[in-house]
Amino acid sequence: MAQKPSIPKGTRDFSPSEIAKRNYIFSTIKQVFETYGFQPIETPSFENSDTLMGKYGEEGDRLIFKILNSGDYLSKVDETLLNSKDSLKITPSISEKALRYDLTVPFARYVVQHQNEIEFPFKRYQMQPVWRADRPQKGRFREFFQCDADVVGSKGLWQEVEFVQLYDAVFSKLKLTGTTIKLNNRKILAGIAEIIGEADKLIDFTVALDKLDKIGAEGVTNEMLSKGISEAAIEKVQPLFSFNGTNQEKLNQLQGLLANSEEGTKGVNDLRFVINAIEKIGLMSANLDIDVTLARGLNYYTGAIYEVSAPKGVSMGSIGGGGRYDDLTGIFGLKDVSGVGISFGLDRIYLVLEELNLFNEVALPRPTVLFINFGEAEASYCMKALSELRKLNIKSELYPEAAKMKKQMNYANKREIPFVVLVGSSEIENNKFTLKNMQSGDQQECSLKELLKITAKL
Template sequence: MSKSKPSLPRGTRDFGPEVSAKRSYIIDKIKKNFIKYGFSQLETPSMENLSTLTGKYGDEGDQLLFKILNSGDYLNKTSEDDYERGSKHLTSKIADKGLRYDLTVPFARFVVMNQHEISFPFKRFQIQPVWRADRPQKGRYREFYQCDADIIGSNGIWNEVELTLLFNDVFNDLSLEDYIIKVNHREILFMLAEYVGLKGKEVPFCAEIDKLDKIGSEKVVENVLALGGDAGRMSEVMILLTSSDVNQLIDKVKSIAPENTGVKEIMQYFESLDQFKDKNLKVDLDLSLARGLSYYTGMIYEVKPTSVQMGSICGGGRYDNLTGVFGLQGISGIGISFGLDRIYDVMEELNLFPEKITQRLDVLIVHFNIENLKHGQRIVMDLREAGIKADLYPESDKIKKQFNYADKIQAPYTLIIGDNEMESGEYMLKDMQSGEQKPLKLDEIIQLFKG
């Protein structure tokens, strides 16, 4: 029987030591800031009941859910009639669980199930993989990580401000300076839809505005007019959608609808940001920002790099009553998500990763014979207990082979143990890049690395 070559499912990836180290670097910076801002960590199962997941993402989202076959003889309770009624009906008979599509719906489910143990407002962060049965292509995978932070149970505008500051602090820690935080408000978009004569068609209007970057302004106008919009007023709106003057934008939308909730909240938001001018926040009001997900109801965010050709690297917004689908009404929430994979690509292109984060070791201990190897076992543990990343070549091989191994794993130093070193208590420390070496006592070696 011929053996097939090992392979990966399409849309999934292995991450070797170097890539994993860089991804962990990003995750650690994000997680540190989540904790600094008072978010508690939450983890939910990889799989959820399909009843939890279906109907929350729209028809297209339902198609992209990975379903899990029931345990045992999953066809046992099916009949010929089930097959004749089609795949959608049959699926309900043979699969009652699925892999999670995002982290937000499982979070809403968690809140409802634990509402009596949670103190509101509840701030949680979650960094876990999600799965979508999408067509794999560049930048789009079937398994990928989301790094989410949500605040649920509070309507105050400080939440919107705080999440903006969180974006800023994470990117400062990553030394990523070339980005812009774009903000808008769904209520302003709904107001503009009404202004052009599309009351009752706000969601289709937002869907067309969301395509502005992809299909251009002419096609967007054409599509909005096809929905029944007024041509004259749509021309006025297009000027707003392409303007970057925040004060002018706010003045214009105030003149159209001074009592609009979105206008008031955007004004409060920018007034609150004024007290943080020292942070050099990179925030723009962009009325063309619409965000695709239908559950957003208030302010929305999108973060885009400015020196790299890339889509958004973060996004989010306020959503009202997402928990309502699980029976807990009237709870408002707001959340943001960091796109780990795209942030990685931007940082790689801009060469922003510190050199040493992929360095596995500080020093590798090499030796000449079995007695030297045994002596090195105590030395390596002393180095590790001092907080030094140390390893011991595990076999009594030729010294050349051990040095070749040190080169391959890019160990910056080797510590050489021979009979003379064992006798004197001074060990030869070799700089693998320069080739320089000098004898040092163990405490001197520890001080050198720590200091």
């Protein structure tokens, strides 16, 4: 007995109705991206390993899917190295490529490689799948889509303001009200690490702090201790574990806390600029909140950090995030090109919209007209009309075989096709068509011109 086929854990098949809903999200995000002046690009699904490795921190690097070299990939490996059974040392010898982990690092590579063709500041959007060797769970997949928008070549803070507006615009169009856009600044985190005397452990500090909402204050404390951060330093950051108040009150608290840190103060001033601008402009439906524990765990962020959470009551992790990276292109040889970008987690957004029943208006693509197939002569006559309908972009199809009438009509009903066309010998003889309205049951004989006119109204 043949084994039942399956797909890898963390991946999914998508039905026609699911694709229609996903395309609704894609088209909404794309429309807003282009309204804000972004241009589309695409990059390969896999990159050279050295392009990706070392850009996401130790945890991120472990989640990158490596691709084995083609052919007898073990034959070129040094025997001593092979016998060591040290996978970290062996991997570079047997794998030179990897599936992309996100779209930001490949975009930085793209900018450096195509710098002479790009007009700076360069605003690009990209909507493609990425892969992570993560443990699958609700809202967390091994293959998923990201929808990114980035600007490189400008240090201006107005773009950071616009990204807050862009998030708000997309979620408002999706009728997803009550989302919270969280903001922080990497310079603030660096300033905090500096004043508690742990500047050399910034990465360990931020990775642990970013987990506060997942493992709680005790869990964060234990992780910091395990990374060598002193108890005295942890005691100094305890107030951050319950940091509250309005955004302006938080800014004032941070201003005082970081008064002796030049970098931290710069971060507070940058964040204040964005908060003040948004408060003047206003948002349509999203909430804006300063979250000093927000780090997102990615080494390449140097300034603003964004994260979007779903409305209260919805059990889901972040549905968007991003930040500023002042030196990401520098690792590929292009210095002094600042960038800032955000990402939408399409798959999580889909789950949230589904949970909140916000897909009611998304219709599955279907024909407006189905031509019933009574035989070769009738089908040939129908094909001429089909060509004219399609020239007018009227969705139409011919049932592919001369099956029983009941079977063809059931097909039309199940796909909710509004009109059915019946053509027999008398219609061919009189150069006519019999058009049936599947909702009312009314039938009428009409010419091709009349047929086009009636169906074009839908």
